[in-house]
Amino acid sequence: MAAKTILILTANPSDTSRLRLDEEVREIQEGLNLSAERDSFNVVSQWATRPDDLRRAMLKYQPEIVHFSGHGAGAKGLLLESDIGEAKPVSGLALSRLFGLFPNVKxxxxxxxxxxxxxxxxVKHVDYVVGMTDAIGDRAAIEFAVGFYDALGYGHPVPFAYKVGLSAIALEGIDEVSTPVLKVRKELAETSNERPAAPEPTVSAPIKEPAPSAPPAPKSPPAGSRAVAQPSVMLEEPEGLVPLDSPFYVERHPIEADCYETVVRPGSLIRIKAPRQLGKTSLLVRTLAHAQSQGFETVRLSFQTSDNATLDNLDEFLQWFCCSVTEELDLEDRLADYWKGARGIVRRCQRYFEKYLLKELDQPIVLGLDEVDQVFEHPEIATDFFGMLRVWHEEGKTNPLWRKLNLVIVHSKEVYVPLSINRSPFNVGLPIELRELNTEEIETLITRHQLDFGAHQKQQLIDLVGGHPYLMRAALYQLARGRISLTQLMEQAPTEGGLYSDHLRRHLLNLEADPDLLGAFKQVIPSYQPVQIGSTEAFKLHSMGLVKYDGNAVVPLCGLYRQYFQSRL
Known part of the structure; x- marks a missing residue:
C-alpha cells in the first residue's frame, strides 16, 4: 500500500507574533517515526507558505492529509504570507474551492x-476537518497536533486521533481542551453515524447559531496564542454592511435563529423587510454565511447593480439576472444555449435555471436577493419577475430539482406592485420584519464600545435615538472616540450641523415629495400622545421608519425625529 502523504503548511508572517512552528513540525515527524506504522506516512513540509505555494504544493504532492500551522483571524481567514512576508488572509470560501478540486484529501x-x-x-469537500473555536496557545496547539498524529501513526482513525489530541492537552494541565473541534462531512456522518467528540453539534444537523465570527467583544488573545493581537477596542465606522467578524453586530432574538433554521430547509423562502439602515443586508449576509457553513452554495445579488436600461426591458432584465447568478457561482455563461427556442421570456429564464444551473450544482443553493425595491419602480418587470419567483417556490414543494433552490428576499419599501395573491412571493415563506434593538441589546452594544454609562445616561441616549441600530451605533462610535460628549450630542443631534444631518435630510426630502405623507406626519410630530391618521399614511410612514405603532395610532420613532421635524415642519 502506498504511503499516505501528510502536507504540513506553515506561515508566520513578519507582522504577526512569533510561533514555535519548527518545534511543532519536528515533534510531529519524530512521533510518526517512532510509531508502528511509520512506513505508512510520508511527511512533506512547506514553510512560509504563500497562496501560490499552497496551490502548487497541493498539485505536486496530492496529499491525503493537510495540516496548517500558523495564525488565524476568524472570518477574515487564515494568515498566509505575501510576497514580502507580511500577513495575507485567505478566506474559508477560497480554501473550500481549492479543496473541492482534490478529492484525495481525507x-x-x-x-x-x-x-x-x-x-x-x-468540510463539505473533506471527510474530517479540525478547526479551533477560540484562540489557542502555542503549547496547546503543539500538544494537540503531536497527540493527533501519534494516534494516526498507530493505525487509529481520525475521530479517535482527535480524542487522543484532546487528551494530550488535558494531560499537560492546559485549560484549552474545548478549543479544537472536529467537523465531519455531512454525507459521511449520515452513512457511518460518525459524531464529533467536541461539544459542538455535528454538521449533519441544522444549528441555530450563526456562522462563527470574532469573539462577542473585542479582546486581546492570550500570550503565545495563534491569533492576531488586537487592541482593546477596534471601533468601526457605523455605515452600511456590518462585517461578519464584527463585534458590533448585536443579534435580535429570535430573528437570526429563525433565519438560520429556515434557510437550510429544502425549498425555503425568507422575506426580510425593514426601513433603511436597520440591518437588513447585515442579516442577509449572516444568513448566507450560515447556509454556506452547512454545505450550501450561496449567491448574494443586489438589484442596485442593475441600471435603468436593464430594468426597462423584461428580456434584458432576466438575462442580466441569469448572467449575474452564473458569474457569482463561477460557472460558464451558457445563456445563448438556453435562451433560444423557448417560448416566453420568463420561460427562458426558468429553463436556464432548471436545465443548467440547478443541474450543474452538486449542492443546494441559497439565492439572496437584496434591494429588490429597485424592481418595484418598474411594474411591467416586477409582475413577471416576482410571479416567476413564486412559481419557483411552489415548484420546490413537489419537484426535487427545485427543492435545491432556497430564496431570501430583502426589501425596504412596501410592495405596491399589483400582484395577484397566487403570484406574489410576498405572502409566503418566513416573514422577518426587523425590529429596533431592545434595552438589553442596547446595553450590550454600549458595553462593546467600552463605554461606562450610568442609568440616567443610557436613558438619555435611548430617549434620543430609541433602538435604531444605525443611530445608536453612530452615537456610540463618536462617544467612544472621545470626539463628542453626551451633552454635546443631545444638543447638536437634531440640527443641520449635527451628527445625523444627512440621515434627517433624506427623510425630509422623501416627505416633501409626498404631500399626503407630509400632512399626516405634521399631525404626529407635535403631539406627545399617539395620533390616529389614515391607515395608508400610517403604513407608509412606518415602512419609512419614521413612526411606530401604538395600537392603531402612531408616534414618532424616536425623540430625534420629533425634535428635528418640529423645527423643520
Whole structure:
C-alpha cells in the first residue's frame, strides 16, 4: 500500500507574533517515526507558505492529509504570507474551492486560532476537518497536533486521533481542551453515524447559531496564542454592511435563529423587510454565511447593480439576472444555449435555471436577493419577475430539482406592485420584519464600545435615538472616540450641523415629495400622545421608519425625529 502523504503548511508572517512552528513540525515527524506504522506516512513540509505555494504544493504532492500551522483571524481567514512576508488572509470560501478540486484529501487540520470558520467551509469537500473555536496557545496547539498524529501513526482513525489530541492537552494541565473541534462531512456522518467528540453539534444537523465570527467583544488573545493581537477596542465606522467578524453586530432574538433554521430547509423562502439602515443586508449576509457553513452554495445579488436600461426591458432584465447568478457561482455563461427556442421570456429564464444551473450544482443553493425595491419602480418587470419567483417556490414543494433552490428576499419599501395573491412571493415563506434593538441589546452594544454609562445616561441616549441600530451605533462610535460628549450630542443631534444631518435630510426630502405623507406626519410630530391618521399614511410612514405603532395610532420613532421635524415642519 502506498504511503499516505501528510502536507504540513506553515506561515508566520513578519507582522504577526512569533510561533514555535519548527518545534511543532519536528515533534510531529519524530512521533510518526517512532510509531508502528511509520512506513505508512510520508511527511512533506512547506514553510512560509504563500497562496501560490499552497496551490502548487497541493498539485505536486496530492496529499491525503493537510495540516496548517500558523495564525488565524476568524472570518477574515487564515494568515498566509505575501510576497514580502507580511500577513495575507485567505478566506474559508477560497480554501473550500481549492479543496473541492482534490478529492484525495481525507483530513485537514487547521492549527490556528478561530479556524472553525474555515473548517466549516472546507468540510463539505473533506471527510474530517479540525478547526479551533477560540484562540489557542502555542503549547496547546503543539500538544494537540503531536497527540493527533501519534494516534494516526498507530493505525487509529481520525475521530479517535482527535480524542487522543484532546487528551494530550488535558494531560499537560492546559485549560484549552474545548478549543479544537472536529467537523465531519455531512454525507459521511449520515452513512457511518460518525459524531464529533467536541461539544459542538455535528454538521449533519441544522444549528441555530450563526456562522462563527470574532469573539462577542473585542479582546486581546492570550500570550503565545495563534491569533492576531488586537487592541482593546477596534471601533468601526457605523455605515452600511456590518462585517461578519464584527463585534458590533448585536443579534435580535429570535430573528437570526429563525433565519438560520429556515434557510437550510429544502425549498425555503425568507422575506426580510425593514426601513433603511436597520440591518437588513447585515442579516442577509449572516444568513448566507450560515447556509454556506452547512454545505450550501450561496449567491448574494443586489438589484442596485442593475441600471435603468436593464430594468426597462423584461428580456434584458432576466438575462442580466441569469448572467449575474452564473458569474457569482463561477460557472460558464451558457445563456445563448438556453435562451433560444423557448417560448416566453420568463420561460427562458426558468429553463436556464432548471436545465443548467440547478443541474450543474452538486449542492443546494441559497439565492439572496437584496434591494429588490429597485424592481418595484418598474411594474411591467416586477409582475413577471416576482410571479416567476413564486412559481419557483411552489415548484420546490413537489419537484426535487427545485427543492435545491432556497430564496431570501430583502426589501425596504412596501410592495405596491399589483400582484395577484397566487403570484406574489410576498405572502409566503418566513416573514422577518426587523425590529429596533431592545434595552438589553442596547446595553450590550454600549458595553462593546467600552463605554461606562450610568442609568440616567443610557436613558438619555435611548430617549434620543430609541433602538435604531444605525443611530445608536453612530452615537456610540463618536462617544467612544472621545470626539463628542453626551451633552454635546443631545444638543447638536437634531440640527443641520449635527451628527445625523444627512440621515434627517433624506427623510425630509422623501416627505416633501409626498404631500399626503407630509400632512399626516405634521399631525404626529407635535403631539406627545399617539395620533390616529389614515391607515395608508400610517403604513407608509412606518415602512419609512419614521413612526411606530401604538395600537392603531402612531408616534414618532424616536425623540430625534420629533425634535428635528418640529423645527423643520
Amino acid at each position: 483530513c485537514v487540520l487547521f492549527n490556528a486560532c478561530y479556524s472553525q470558520v474555515q473548517a466549516e467551509a472546507v
